[in-house]
Amino acid sequence: MATKVAFVNGDDRPIKRQGKNPVSKFIDNVVAQWKEFVQFLSDVRAEMRKVVTPSWKEVKSTTTVVIIAVFIFGLFFFVVDSIFSSVMDRLFHKLGG
Numbered sequence: 001m002a003t004k005v006a007f008v009n010g011d012d013r014p015i016k017r018q019g020k021n022p023v024s025k026f027i028d029n030v031v032a033q034w035k036e037f038v039q040f041l042s043d044v045r046a047e048m049r050k051v052v053t054p055s056w057k058e059v060k061s062t063t064t065v066v067i068i069a070v071f072i073f074g075l076f077f078f079v080v081d082s083i084f085s086s087v088m089d090r091l092f093h094k095l096g097g
Contacts, residue, residue, distance in 0.1 A: 020028070054062075
């Protein structure tokens with residue numbers, strides 16, 4: 001736009017536009033980051049309002065399920081490990097180990 005005006009006025013050289021100086025770029029960057037941070041805090045607050053604390057009954061029932069699952073998986077891995085160990089011992093014994 002500025003070069004058009006320069007050509008119309010009879011000046012053949014293009015007008016050089018100056019960019020923002022480093023200080024204003026820095027300030028714009030800080031302001032933009034501050035706005036992002038404020039938006040982040042707003043989003044966090046909105047999400048925290050959605051959090052529901054479980055009742056004591058729910059805590060007890062889920063804890064019971066977790067403890068039972070741990071014992072079942074422990075028993076399963078004990079059986080699988082015992083079988084695998086027994087098979088490996090027999091294989092090594094037959095191979096002369």
